Amino acid sequence: MEQELxxxxxxxxxxxxxxxxxxxxxxxxxxxxxxxxxxxxxYSSTDIRWIEFLNKxxxxxxxxxxMQRYAxxxxxxxxxxxxxxxxxxxxxxxxxIEQIRQLQDNLAVIDWKIQHYTELEANAKHSGLFKAxxxxxxxxxx
Amino acid sequence: MEQELxxxxxxxxxxxxxxxxxxxxxxxxxxxxxxxxxxxxxYSSTDIRWIEFLNKxxxxxxxxxxMQRYAxxxxxxxxxxxxxxxxxxxxxxxxxIEQIRQLQDNLAVIDWKIQHYTELEANAKHSGLFKAxxxxxxxxxx
DNA sequence: GCTTGACTTAGAGCACACTCTAACCTCTAC
DNA sequence: GTAGAGGTTAGAGTGTGCTCTAAGTCAAGC
Numbered sequence: 612m613e614q615e616l617x618x619x620x621x622x623x624x625x626x627x628x629x630x631x632x633x634x635x636x637x638x639x640x641x642x643x644x645x646x647x648x649x650x651x652x653x654y655s656s657t658d659i660r661w662i663e664f665l666n667k668x669x670x671x672x673x674x675x676x677x678m679q680r681y682a683x684x685x686x687x688x689x690x691x692x693x694x695x696x697x698x699x700x701x702x703x704x705x706x707x708i709e710q711i712r713q714l715q716d717n718l719a720v721i722d723w724k725i726q727h728y729t730e731l732e733a734n735a736k737h738s739g740l741f742k743a744x745x746x747x748x749x750x751x752x753x
Numbered sequence: 754m755e756q757e758l759x760x761x762x763x764x765x766x767x768x769x770x771x772x773x774x775x776x777x778x779x780x781x782x783x784x785x786x787x788x789x790x791x792x793x794x795x796y797s798s799t800d801i802r803w804i805e806f807l808n809k810x811x812x813x814x815x816x817x818x819x820m821q822r823y824a825x826x827x828x829x830x831x832x833x834x835x836x837x838x839x840x841x842x843x844x845x846x847x848x849x850i851e852q853i854r855q856l857q858d859n860l861a862v863i864d865w866k867i868q869h870y871t872e873l874e875a876n877a878k879h880s881g882l883f884k885a886x887x888x889x890x891x892x893x894x895x
Numbered sequence: 896g897c898t899t900g901a902c903t904t905a906g907a908g909c910a911c912a913c914t915c916t917a918a919c920c921t922c923t924a925c
Numbered sequence: 926g927t928a929g930a931g932g933t934t935a936g937a938g939t940g941t942g943c944t945c946t947a948a949g950t951c952a953a954g955c
Contacts, residue, residue, distance in 0.1 A: 617931080617932080618931090618932075619931075619932090629932090633933090633934090637935095647932095649932080649933095650932080650933065651931085651932050651933075652932085652933090
């Protein structure tokens with residue numbers, strides 16, 4: 612009942628390219644995938660779940676190097692040594708949280724600037740007749 | 754009263770390297786900086802505020818190309834044409850918001866996995882005597 | 896005058912993560 | 926049996942954003 616997918620199908624399912632899938636396998640992020648009699652890759656649903664998790668690590672900015680370490684831990688101690696893996700994920704978790712915080716901070720500044728432009732546009736429309744009160748705008752903030 | 758900073762001081766103030774500062778100027782993200790009689794760059798506080806804003810765009814993932822477009826708009830129409838600049842920032846804003854959303858989504862999965870490892874660790878400690886109820890763990894989720 | 900250290904330039908080099916190429920193989924349909 | 930779609934490999938190439946190098950200039954202190 613285990614349905615096995617071709618590399619093309621996995622690419623579509625995961626959003627990674629076939630090139631990337633082979634690349635990940637080549638650099639040991641993915642353990643060697645089973646082959647059909649003709650030598651073509653046949654991905655199991657377990658493989659796909661692993662790839663999807665890998666992808667989440669990537670999308671949160673984990674470098675390939677670190678994913679390699681994580682993948683090696685899983686391969687070498689599939690049934691124990693959860694502690695080190697958890698520690699890796701927790702360290703990464705902190706990095707991601709910080710990343711989100713920074714994005715939010717910087718977004719606030721961008722929002723501020725959008726607001727500022729909106730006011731300048733409004734002023735321009737009214738030919739400068741209305742100057743927003745209390746808005747002394749430094750010339751550098753254009 | 755305009756205090757002018759050296760490239761080294763600006764690097765310290767902004768967190769960018771002196772190399773990066775020169776690189777940004779070379780590719781027109783920063784307009785040509787004033788020079789001392791000896792040809793050394795002298796940054797004004799206006800320059801620094803611009804660089805800081807640039808950096809926020811970078812840190813939110815805006816590509817250099819796009820920052821170049823934005824910088825060109827500011828240079829070419831410093832006192833009007835706020836509309837296009839606002840549009841650029843608003844488009845970027847949406848990208849950043851989506852980026853944050855994705856990070857949060859993926860972080861949730863990582864959190865789930867950390868939790869899962871925590872449970873596996875606890876089970877291992879009790880020599881498998883206690884199996885968390887209702888936790889049928891697929892073998893792929895290790 | 897000479898050393899030291901901070902600056903200048905053009906251009907080369909690098910790390911990262913893919914992405915593509917060339918040459919070859921294999922299955923299916925006609 | 927041949928075309929065409931899709932697979933395989935090793936290895937080269939690409940885009941992005943820096944980062945560094947080499948060779949030279951300049952100002953201050955000894």
